[in-house]
Amino acid sequence: MKQLRIFIRKEFAHVLRDRKTLLILFGMPVVQILIFGFALTNEVKNSKILVVDHARDIASQQLVAQIEASRYFEIEKTAWNQQQIERGFHEGQIKMAIVIPVNFGQELMHQNDVQVQLIADASDPNLATTLINYASSVIQDYQLQVNETTKIPYRIIPETRMLYNPQLKGAHNFVPGVMALVLMLVCVMMTAVSIVKEKEAGTMEILLVSPFKPILVILSKAIPYLLLSLVNVTSILLLSVFLLDLPVHGSIVLLFAESTLFIITCLSLGIFISVKTDSQQTAMLISLMGMLLPTILFSGFMFPIENMPVPLQILTNIIPAKWYYIIVKSIMIKGLGIASIWKETLILAGITVFLLVISIKSFKIRLA
């Protein structure tokens, strides 16, 4: 026990003395949260649009005012003819144009049938669709206001509710993703590198010749990174609560328990890589390409799994980060308890046990 303590203290000395490691360890979660929270966002805000108002009556001006008032759009300019719309798109100044016909107000009031044209730059199809949707909903809102005064008997008004995330905040999606990513990076890469480093330096041989048990070598490598990773989880959660206004709806204790499970998964992956490689560079490369990339691609964090071809969908099941991502989303955002995520937890635990067994086994084989 005392030996273990001495060993763990040494591991902490390694980490705390290496500025680069420290920076990666504690800087990365902060940077990732900041980048994903403020720079990389799918949300559309203040898109420049062009308005061609042929009507210029009260109704059309109300509509334009309402569009401008929404945070999605910013009216770049108003134009009077078709050529100006085209020039706007060519020059890339605008993303969408709205054309309001002559007699807009009159037709709206008396004929019940008026058309507004929306033209979007579909060279970026996702953005175009999003803008059209936003614009349609603003127009619909306006229509409802008008209709309040002039009752029309038959109509269907779809009432939408965005569950768990009514404001459609992007942060809800990425915080669990960043957690999976950071833990994967810290645990897999750092453990793999720290063990391989000992192999390279020849100190591993000394440890193996000493009476210190190999299983304790693994354990004392893993424990510091487990603790440091929990610090990381805490800092990500603090950032998300206080900086991104994203509260944790579910149980914090459960969240930490599940995170610990996932950290152990990553640690065993790291140990496995370190057993199979002999240089720090290889270990780092395998961790980055072999672990990080699948995590980004197949965890469902960046790209929806539902849209993937079936073989890839099946493949995603072996990515531990996928399950962790689902679990964290359920706890943090939906506020669900263990009753709803026991299946995912069980799968993650299964993967962990499997990895742990093979990494400890292969560590022993190396000794024989």
Add this chain to the structure above:
Amino acid sequence: MKEAVIKTENLTKRFGDFIATNALTLEVYTGEIFGFLGANGAGKTTAMRMLCGLSIPSSGNATIAGYDVYRETERIKKNIGYMSQKFSLYEDLTVLENIRFFGGIYGLSDDEIARKSDALITQLGLQNEAKKLVSGLPLGWKQKLSFSVAVLHQPKIVFLDEPTGGVDPVTRRQFWNLIYDAAEKGVTVFVTTHYMDEAEYCNRVSIMVDGKIEALDTPHNLKKKFNAFSMDEVFYQLARGAQRAE
């Protein structure tokens, strides 16, 4: 009658069809400096790993400090020290921290560690460097420190795997003085080297060729037997017939 602290009998290690170490039989006595020579790929490292309890032999018998290499590896590990060519200290820890760490994993008590690290630092003249990182020390000092750390827990045998690789002759000479000191205190030294002048410093040497021991005697007797002026010549005569090379 001298007491044998390392005793092997037909110790063999096979990797598939390849026989890395073939029927190794030797005895090393307490307090002896034993030179374990051989070209690269002759099977020295494999043999040494078996003797240290790191690798399980395919066949044959061996006892190290009286303990069996098959069943009592844990006991063996407590009674041996080991130092490799790489010096094997933590570069990002201080001199003192290294001593404490290795003392600690060998299960020395805090008092013992404190006492021994003081003595060691005084002996090596490292008073001013004790709190500095090992990475800043000159190679020769690292090597001496590494050796001292390997014998810190007073092992019966210390295994040195090419301990003087890449070091200048003056430092090598100083290093051998440390080895003599240890041997005088009764520590058995089992050393591999490629420097034949170092082989002359040993009490007895064995020369391994293609996994087998081809010669085992004092340097003096070996030179006589092979009608050679130096160990260099003896080694060359034996090793040039080798089939295996790295």
